[in-house]
Amino acid sequence: MDEARDRRFRAYRRGHRGEWMAALALMVKGYRIIARRYRTKLGEIDLIARRGDLVLIVEVKARATLVEAMDAIGHPSERRIEGAADLWLARQRDHARISLRFDMVAVLPRRWPVHVPNAFQARRL
Secondary structure (H helix, E strand, C coil): CHHHHHHHHHHHHHHHHHHHHHHHHHHHCCCEEEEEEEEECCEEEEEEEEECCEEEEEEEEECCCHHHHHHCCCHHHHHHHHHHHHHHHHCCCCCCCCEEEEEEEEECCCCCCEEECCHHHHHHC
16 A cells, blocks of 8 residues: 555656746746646646736646656547636636646656647647
8 A cells, every 4th residue: 555655645746846947848838838737617727828818727746758748638638628628718807818738748868858739739740
């Protein structure tokens, strides 16, 4: 039982570290992080970042390769994230001006995080 708990704790810490690295990479690109682990009744958004009227809904994946990170976001995850983003957007006063984009940041071993714009569409190409 303790071994399973230790694995979950290590995964939780790895996730936090990955989200921190992803946020740092986006801030270097000029984005402001406006929410981390934003929870709604439909699910959680890892990061919400903004630059001007562009808002990024970001899924963070810590994997060994970029391909594994891209494959880790399945169709059900996309729908859940899109639903959570709709709820977030509905609560914004300036929602009519905002452009939403669904991105992914892959946190890979011994590399700077890889930012993949329009990740949901990129998987379908």
